[in-house]
Amino acid sequence: MDRDMLNLVLAGVGVLVPLLAFFWEFVVARRKRLGYRVQMDTMAPDDIGLGHTGILQQIQQDTGITLEHPSFVLVRIENDGVIPIDETDYQVLTDIKTGVRIRFPGRRVAGMMITELSHPKLQRNFAEHSGLSRSEETSIDHEVTGIIDLPRVPLNRNDHYKVLVVLDQIGPRANPTFEAGIKAGIAKESKAQTGLPKRAVIIGAFMTAIIVVLGLSIALRKDAQPPPVDCASGRLSLVGSTAFEPVMRDAAAHYAKTCTAASFDFDFQGSSSGLERLNANGTKAPMISFSDGTKGQNQPMLIQRPISFLVFALVAHKDAGVRDLDIEQIRRVYAGEVTNWKDLGGNDVPVTIVSRKPGSGTRNTFQNQILQGKREPATNSDNCTTRDPGGDQGVLRCERDTSSQLLDTVARTKGAIGYAELGEAKNRQRDLSLVSISKQDAVIQAAISGDYPFWETEYAYTYDRPVAESITASFLRYLTTQVGKDVIRSHEDASCDELPKPVLCKPVK
Structure with a gap:
């Protein structure tokens, strides 16, 4: 680069600094x-x-x-x-x-x-x-x-x-x-605004001219541009929690748009399945597994990092006619003691329970936070509408592999109730109902303050500690940047450092 080009670049940087500060505040940070x-x-x-x-x-x-x-x-x-x-x-x-x-x-x-x-x-x-x-x-x-x-x-x-x-x-x-x-x-x-001052127009035109010249000079350079700061190249597999899948797909898309030499594979089949796959993979290929809650005791090489604070919601078919259940009523429903929603003030519709399969982090969260650690009873139906031959009598129970499958089933099955991550559940409010718990709606602030009980810490797991320059480490750091936090927040969840106890990533109470 000759001296004239260097002077042009330095001049452009001097102009771009305040402009980038403005865009950071109003376009990127978007406070x-x-x-x-x-x-x-x-x-x-x-x-x-x-x-x-x-x-x-x-x-x-x-x-x-x-x-x-x-x-x-x-x-x-x-x-x-x-x-x-x-x-x-x-x-x-x-x-x-x-x-x-x-x-x-x-x-x-x-x-x-x-x-x-x-x-x-x-x-x-x-x-x-x-x-x-x-x-x-x-x-x-x-x-x-x-x-x-x-x-x-x-x-x-x-x-x-x-x-x-x-x-x-x-x-x-x-x-x-x-x-x-x-x-x-x-x-x-705030200040009253009645239009752009003439000085602002002149400065804006001047800055635009410099930016255009700088852009043309850079475009004419033959040497390739370096990647953005903290970008890594390679292919990274993201596995684990289906509840956290929409968040990670969104975050990966944003990362790949900035770091063009990076690509991603997705295989979200549940928290336990993801941890088992990560443990079996070892260091063969870059992989991160996301889990609703902590791992088991037989996976010592898996290193956990709290990433996000997730809120979950109860969902019901609209014909059930229920909008609120207290903790005791929920436990009675899942214990099979309530067979018709009219017994809880709803419509005259039989209760059908749609659950996640064992190994699901969302199911574990529901059992631990709502059912006092008790396991959900075994299923007696595959299609959620008729009892299987030899199935137990009582309330119809069925299970689904993913959160989206559960929501689909609840939406088309009269009298059905289930649970899912809040962001996914809210996106389906046109065809199912969100059920509040003890008069408290599922909102992030209520969960952070300890007033809403259905929540869990989302952990990211790696096999041992990744190399600092690897795509694994780079993507984990990206999730803690402002852009990563915005992605998490857009799905009705919270980044751990927004909580009063960021290291534990748990509510106040």
Whole structure:
């Protein structure tokens, strides 16, 4: 590379650094961003335009006392990023309804109202008991601060709402302050935008021109480009848990798109089957086995690494008519003590139990977390609709090899119940029902806090420790990067380092 080309590259790098930082924030990292700003904060003077104030002179508190020094504040709350913000994304405890708190030092809140909604659907978030309230606090110096609490409002991209607050100044006035937090994101003051400044357009055009020149110069180079940092070449086999299969197929596709010299084979047939295959394979070929839970005692060469925190869900055929079961009811169903859903408040439909086969990590999780370690009884049907000759009497029971097969069977079998990984189950809500446990829906935050019992740690196993430069080690590291975490999160699971106990990858309780 000659000096002119080196100068061009250095200039391009200098321009690309801030551009890449922008793309990392808004395109790759894609953090959730809650924005807030004060659009108006004005007093109502008693000597200007007095003859036209009209009803403004008569504004009163709830007690009937006229406001002495009224002021008006208009606040805008908005999704300032590209990722939707859900009500569970606010950084508060699950039983706290407040998502945003605004303080008005030196002023008492006389009233407030929601004045603008970007979409009518947001209106239901401000109903009674939603968390919308006003209050005040008094310091030891007798200084009063008015407070309004706003609910944890779900906001899609570009959604916003506005709040008009009427206050009465009773002490030294200060600017409003905001208290809010977003998990895996930020809450900060946003700025009004009325179009791109001319300077930004010029800089953008200049940067684009440099990037184009740099790209052409690189394209004309005859020597091949090196692979991205931490990429490895080779072929890697991924085996094990069918519950974790969709996550790993997605992650492998992202890795192969970046690291083009890498390729993958998939053979997910269950956690136990994957561990046995890895143990038999030894060091013959690169392989990782994923398991819902830990390995057995007879595989000492298999090294485990916690990768993800998985949530599972109960699923039922829609005709069963059940939406919630407590732990004891679930145990009675799987013990064969309940033969018709009407006995548990559902429809008059016989119960059919669809399970995973022995050796499934999902089945082991269900038995350990829900059935107190008891094994599910033996099956008496192959097709899940008729009893096999010689099969035990009672509830029909059948088994399936994979999570997707189980979901298919539950969806087409009246009265059927089963279980699967949450991400896969949610994708099938059009043709089956998710059943909450003891009034608690299957959501990741509830499982992390210990309020939802059906979860498991997902482990990645290798035969001995892989060489640092190998495709095995590279892919394991990739799963802990921001992109890898985003893939895991997109399937309704959580990366272990997002938990309060990341090393153990287990809930708080």
